[in-house]
Amino acid sequence: MIRNYFKIAWRNLLRNKAFSAINIVGLALGVAACILILQYVAFELSYDSFHKNGAQIYRVKQDRYNDGKLSTQWAAGAYAVGNSFKDAFPEVQDYVKLLARGKSLLDYGDRSIKLEKYYLASSSFFTMFSYPLIIGNPKTALNESNTIVLSESVAKRLFGNENPLGKTVRGNKRRPLKVTGVYKDMPANTHLKAEMLVSYATFQADVKPNDPETAWQWDGCLTYIKLRPGTDTKSLEAKFPALIDKLAGADHKKYKSAAVYLLQPLKDIHLYSHLMMEAEPNGDGKTVYLLLGIAFFIVVIAWVNYINLATARAVNRAKEVGVRKAVGSLRGQLIGQFMTESVLLNGFAVVLALILVGLALPKFNEISGQQLSFALLKSKIFWIPFTALFVIGAFLSGLYPAFVLSGFKPVAVLKGKVLATRQGIVLRKSLVVFQFAASLFLLVGTLAVYQQIRFMRAQSLGINIDQTLVINPPIVADDSTYMRQLAAFKDELLRKSNIEGVTASTVVPGQASDWNAGGIRLKGTDEAVGKQYRVIGVDYDFLKTYDLKLIAGRNFSKEFGSDPKAVVFNKMAIQQLGFSNPEDAIGKEIDFWGEIFTIVGVTDNFHQQSLRDAYEPLILRLIPDLRGYFSVKLTGGEAGSIIGTIREEWNKFFPGNPFEYEYLDDRFNAQYKADQRFGQVFGIFTGLAILVACLGLFGLASFTTAQRTKEIGIRKVLGSSVFAIVEMLYREFVVLVAISFVIATPLAWYAVSQWLDGYAFKTDLQWWLFLVPFTAVLVIALLTVSFQSIKAALTNPVTSLRSE
Structure with a gap:
């Protein structure tokens, strides 16, 4: 019987080639789009799912309050959090501390490689997280100071086929580091990506006699804790304030500030966390599920096509149904026949869809920024929804037409009395309305x-980023000669006819400033009125190079001997300080962490970051010997020759440092x-x-x-x-x-x-x-x-x- 169903279904497909082609192509496009989106969604949802104890691991996020109002939200909080929580709460089984670091140079013998990112990591890193060590002991690899664990690809680049264990490498041309392990490269679907890990004990040794284990006012440490199975996270969070009040309450009361610590499930970080000092730019859960909704719309539209065409053609197939019923076919058998046609047609559509996905995947990867491949087809997270898609699609799209067609009365249809019913016409029109409503949406x-x-x-940024070349900060520099190198480098560039400005700063437009300074207040006022500000370190030429508009006061100037103790506020920062008129703030002194600075100027608000973010209260703090990004303002000319000239000067004044640059408008x-x-x-x-x-x-x-x-x-x-x-x-x-x-x-x-x-x-x-x-x-x-x-x-x- 089943064989007969498929034979008849095949004949019907061939007999109505145009309608079959429309249905198959429509379904194939819908299913192909759905597969692509499912792959993307499956990848986004798979972030950090490979950790064996992932369900027990949480990141401790920090919310900072000033005078009872939420001021900042941090992924990285106080350094003392991990060890303090472990000591105080039996629910906390283990913890890991991570300090993010940027570019670095690593040397071994005559080989030198540049790394983009690494972390200082505490000793439990490899026992808490499931990043497999290829070489080394996961329990002891990060125990001692001046030890390093390399990723597999970095170890290969640096040592070739040589066993790196126990070898000494040199970081940034200075620090000797002993290799204690090699780990498999971190996968793409993790929010922690590092080319090497240096022991946290190295940092502890560097900051002595200060003790980061008791530091509640140092922000910037990513803390992860592993909870014992069955722990109620809300009950545990409720215990945090009492401990914080005991250990850091005096400082919080002094500044009318407070830090509230909350737990973020590890699996939620990638899609639902967009805080200060994130390990990397995260994804967007709303976007992921919106794309999933689009996939649903497209495939439903394709199923609607099938239902519409199948029911519309019911009149043409009425005599077939009448004859079949007249010779003894039961309604269940007719439903089986039409469901078989639906399954066969959906099957062809799925095969065509897989071919289309194979052809479209490279372009889709280019557009989406992901690196998806058919390797994801091995994942349960893909096959479960995909199988459900095919089964539900074949069943639902075939079910209604099957019941309509099998319900014809043989006597009526053989007499030619079957007409399109009002209900059928209304249904078809309703389905068309749904299709186009979805398309319009x-x-x-x-x-x-x-x-x-x-x-x-198209909006004005309030800051001029045109024709600006940004050079990454030097990694290696001699502190004793850096100021002279910096001044000579700038002077040489400014002698070039096609360069009109050079400045150095801790960040450039388009970057968030991670320098968050709390407790800043007017000199002589109560410590409790201090507020938090974002701070950008700049040299004398920053405002001029970027054409920042001063609405009060003056620019930094070497003519004023006191200017190393000068700051420039933006308009929002002045308002937060309590001044409605920028002129009133000029000459006022502020207490900046115990040092006294003078406000010499006020700029109009400008967009340091994209227009997604609101203006922030910014302080531009003068640091003449700043080791940061170089911004070079160009006047035109042949880009290749200008860059070549700048490269020559860079190599002369900062030897051993890679010359890395980009145009600021591209970066922004x-x-x-x-x-x-x-x-x-x-x-x-x-x-x-x-x-x-x-x-x-x-x-x-x-x-x-x-x-x-x-x-x-x-x-x-x-x-x-x-x-x-x-x-x-x-x-x-x-x-x-x-x-x-x-x-x-x-x-x-x-x-x-x-x-x-x-x-x-x-x-x-x-x-x-x-x-x-x-x-x-x-x-x-x-x-x-x-x-x-x-x-x-x-x-x-x-x-x-x-x-x-």
Whole structure:
């Protein structure tokens, strides 16, 4: 019987090639889009899922309060947290402390390599986390000071085939470090990525006699704790304030500040944490699930196509059902036959979809910024939803048509009395409305994303980043000669005709300042009124090079001997200090961690970061011998020759340091890369959704037109023009798209409004964001049905009336 089902199903597919092709291609596109998104979602959800004890590991995040108000939220908190919690709470089984560090040079013999990122890590790192050691003892590898554990790829680059265990390497040309292990390269789906780990004991030795184990006012330590199985995290969190009050309460009361510590599940960090001093830029859970919703929309639209076309063709298959029933077929057998057709058609669609995914995956990786491959097909997290997608799709898309077709009465259909029912027509129209409402919703969302990105990039930043080359800070420098090197380097560059400015700073526009200074107040005021500010260390030329607008006071100047104790505030920082008029703040002295500085200038607010973030209270603090980023303002000319000239001077004054540069506008705009990628992915899948919907509409229009052939012939005989007939055929679809617009508009408005709320500076929701998608979808829908409608209207009425 099953064999017969498949044989008949195959014959039906071949007999109705056009409708079969429309269904298979539509389903294949829907399933392919769904597979791509499922791979992306599966990868994002898989972050840090490989840790054996991942469910017991939490990161301790820190919320800082000033005078009872939340001021900052940190991924990295006080240094004393891990050991203090372990000693005080039996629920805490173990802890790991990590201090993030940037670029470094590593030498062994005559080999030298540059590393992008590493961590100082406490001794429990390899016993808590499941990063496998290839060489070394996970329990002791990070116990001693001046020891280092390398990633497999770094060890290969530095030692080749030589066993690195016990060898001594040199960090930044100075510090000897003993290799105590090699770990497998950290996978892409972890929020901790490091090319090497240096023991935390090394840091402890460096800061003596200070003890970081009791430091509650030092911020910047990432702390992870492993809880005993069955621990209630909320109950444990409730115990933290009493301990903090006991150990650090005096300082908190003194400054009217407080630190609140909360637990973040390890698996939630990548998608749901966007705090200061994150280990790396994290993903966005809302975006991931929104893409999952798009995948659902597309595949449902494809299933709707199948249901629409199958039920629309019910009249053509009525006699087949009548004959089958007349010769003894039961309704259950007929349902089995039509479900088999659905399974067969969905099966072909899945095969075609896998081929399309294979072809599209490289381009999708380029757009999404991920490195997905079919290796993910080995994962349960992919196959479970994919199998469910196929089974549910084949079942749901085939179930309704099967019941409709199998329900025909044999006597009626054999007499030719089967007509399309009102319920069937309403269902088909409702499904078309759903398809186009979903398409309109997605199209509005796509336009809103692009409009917001365009808005952010078009706004004035309040700071000039054009024609600016940024050079990464020197890694190796002699402290005793650095000031002279710095001055000579700047002087040499400024002698070049195509360089008009050079400045050094701790960060450049587009970077968050991790220098967060609390307790800053006017000299002579109570310590309790101190507030938190972001601080950027700059040299004398920062304001001039970046064309920062002074609204009060003056720039830093070497003519004033006291300027090394000078600061410039931005407008927001002045307001936080208590001044509504910037002029009133000039000359005032502030207490900055026990040192007295004078406010010499106030700048207008400027965007240090993207327009996603609100203005922050910023202090520009003069540090003449600053070892930071170099910003070189260019005036034009041949880029290659300018860069070559700068490289020569760099190698002369900072030998042994890699010359790494980028254009600042590229660096700044990279902040919008995630939004741009999201917009591109959103746009591509929106286009696919519209294409799939139009495929179904084309098939439905073809069938509807064929059903009205005789009516069209009669109308032409009675004098209707071609235009009138085409208008009649268009009218139905125009009404359906209009209803879709009415449904989609409020939903899209709400969704886009919610999304825009995540931006401090955002575009307005304008009327054209909704009208343009409606017009586009309407035109696409009419073009889709035009071929069949015009063809039918031009057909000779004699041919139409002879159809029976």
